[in-house]
Amino acid sequence: xxxxxxxxxxxxxxxxxxxxxxxxxxxxxxxxxxxxxxxxxxxxxxxxxxxxxxxxxxxxxxxxxxxxxxxxxxxxxxxxxxxxxxxxxxxxxxxxxxxxxxxxxxxxxxxxxxxxxxxxxxxxxxxxxxxxxxxxxxxxxxxxxxxxxxxxxxxxxxxxxxxxxxxxxxxxx
Amino acid sequence: xxxxxxxxxxxxxxxxxxxxxxxxxxxxxxxxxxxxxxxxxxxxxxxxxxxxxxxxxxxxxxxxxxxxxxxxxxxxxxxxxxxxxxxxxxxxxxxxxxxxxxxxxxxxxxxxxxxxxxxxxxxxxxxxxxxxxxxxxxxxxxxxxxxxxxxxxxxxxxxxxxxxxxxxxxxxx
Numbered sequence: 386x387x388x389x390x391x392x393x394x395x396x397x398x399x400x401x402x403x404x405x406x407x408x409x410x411x412x413x414x415x416x417x418x419x420x421x422x423x424x425x426x427x428x429x430x431x432x433x434x435x436x437x438x439x440x441x442x443x444x445x446x447x448x449x450x451x452x453x454x455x456x457x458x459x460x461x462x463x464x465x466x467x468x469x470x471x472x473x474x475x476x477x478x479x480x481x482x483x484x485x486x487x488x489x490x491x492x493x494x495x496x497x498x499x500x501x502x503x504x505x506x507x508x509x510x511x512x513x514x515x516x517x518x519x520x521x522x523x524x525x526x527x528x529x530x531x532x533x534x535x536x537x538x539x540x541x542x543x544x545x546x547x548x549x550x551x552x553x554x555x556x557x558x
Numbered sequence: 559x560x561x562x563x564x565x566x567x568x569x570x571x572x573x574x575x576x577x578x579x580x581x582x583x584x585x586x587x588x589x590x591x592x593x594x595x596x597x598x599x600x601x602x603x604x605x606x607x608x609x610x611x612x613x614x615x616x617x618x619x620x621x622x623x624x625x626x627x628x629x630x631x632x633x634x635x636x637x638x639x640x641x642x643x644x645x646x647x648x649x650x651x652x653x654x655x656x657x658x659x660x661x662x663x664x665x666x667x668x669x670x671x672x673x674x675x676x677x678x679x680x681x682x683x684x685x686x687x688x689x690x691x692x693x694x695x696x697x698x699x700x701x702x703x704x705x706x707x708x709x710x711x712x713x714x715x716x717x718x719x720x721x722x723x724x725x726x727x728x729x730x731x
Contacts, residue, residue: 388718392585396711402579406572407704412565511721518720525715528708529728531580535701538569542698545561547691548684555702558731 388521390497396524398489401482403531404431408474415538416474427534431477434530436462438484442523443491449506449516450495457507492520561694563670569697571662574655576704577604581647588711589647600707604650607703609635611657615696616664622679622689623668630680 408416408427416428445458502517539555550556581589581600589601618631675690712728723729 388715389585389587392587395583395585395588399579399584403576406575406579410568411572412562412568414562414565415568508721511724514720514722518718518722521715521718522720522722522726525712525719525722525726525728528712529726532705532708532712532728535705539698539701539705542561542694545691545694546698547687547695548681549687549691549695549698551684553695553698553702555698555705 388502388517390499390502390520393520393524394489394492396527397485400434400527400531401478401485404434404481404534405478407531407534409478411474414541425533425537427537428472428474428477430530430534430537431474431481432472433463434527435477435480435484437526438481438488442519443488445506445519446492446495446516449504449519450501454505454507454513457509460509561675561690563672563675563693566693566697567662567665569700570658573607573700573704574651574658577607577654577707578651580704580707582651584647587714598706598710600710601645601647601650603703603707603710604647604654605645606636607700608650608653608657610699611654611661615692616661618679618692619665619668619689622677622692623674627678627680627686630682633682 408431411427417426440459441461448456448458497516502515502520504516506514506516506519508514536555536558539553543550543556546553546556581604584600590599613632614634621629621631670689675688675693677689679687679689679692681687709728709731712726716723716729719726719729
């Protein structure tokens with residue numbers, strides 16, 4: 386599948402409503418921490434996405450457009466969602482929706498051409514990357530975290546499903 | 559996490575709108591088959607969930623309530639979504655929404671008590687199961703397939719993300 390900017394945007398613009406449909410009004414036991422090594426709570430995931438809108442995707446796009454590979458990106462703070470535990474999930478969902486809309490407006494205003502997707506930037510750990518890779522990663526990062534939320538939610542029922550567990554791949558990875 | 563019927567219903571009632579938010583109007587490249595061993599197409603997943611509403615969850619609930627463990631469930635046809643490839647995803651999403659609403663009405667009308675969750679049924683392969691396990695499995699089955707859709711979508715961009723692939727767990731399982 387050859388990434389088209391419009392395909393990437395189609396995923397990015399849907400994520401806030403996907404997360405709202407999944408999480409808004411959900412009873413508290415689903416939103417908090419569960420046991421297990423992968424016990425990232427769903428509300429923390431939303432907080433992490435909020436933090437990414439502020440510090441990761443569009444800021445890095447701007448670095449590439451302004452400086453190319455000459456200026457490495459700022460490191461992304463994966464713990465930057467720290468406060469999310471004290472914020473209602475509905476507030477985080479609103480914040481994500483607002484920030485994502487602004488991000489996509491900024492993306493549209495940058496007027497990228499197909500040729501721009503090959504422009505190079507520099508990741509502080511990964512080295513040379515392209516603008517197209519940054520945008521594809523933004524979309525997959527969303528999908529990754531939707532997958533993480535449903536995985537963590539499922540883990541809370543790993544015992545409750547009884548012998549069906551063996552049929553449910555999400556409980557066996 | 560001890561399953562409560564209301565917690566299970568909270569997941570079940572959200573799934574059609576989660577899938578609609580994720581898939582409706584999504585460009586075709588995301589909806590069809592991708593390469594790789596896990597190449598279940600997103601629209602087939604919706605077709606599979608539609609088939610489950612018709613033949614799996616509420617029918618099995620009724621078998622337990624009527625016959626207990628004396629009558630094994632019918633086997634579930636995991637390929638019963640076969641026609642989904644020829645049906646627009648918006649049609650499948652509508653069908654899932656309608657069927658799920660009817661399923662949850664049937665569940666509510668069955669007036670289950672907490673004690674009912676311990677009632678036994680018999681799975682044709684797994685043997686003894688409880689009504690509570692059936693309902694918990696229904697919810698995790700939804701989450702499992704949401705996770706499958708985002709995983710299959712992500713796989714289409716496994717190359718496009720370039721060196722970021724190593725940070726994206728969804729591409730490395």
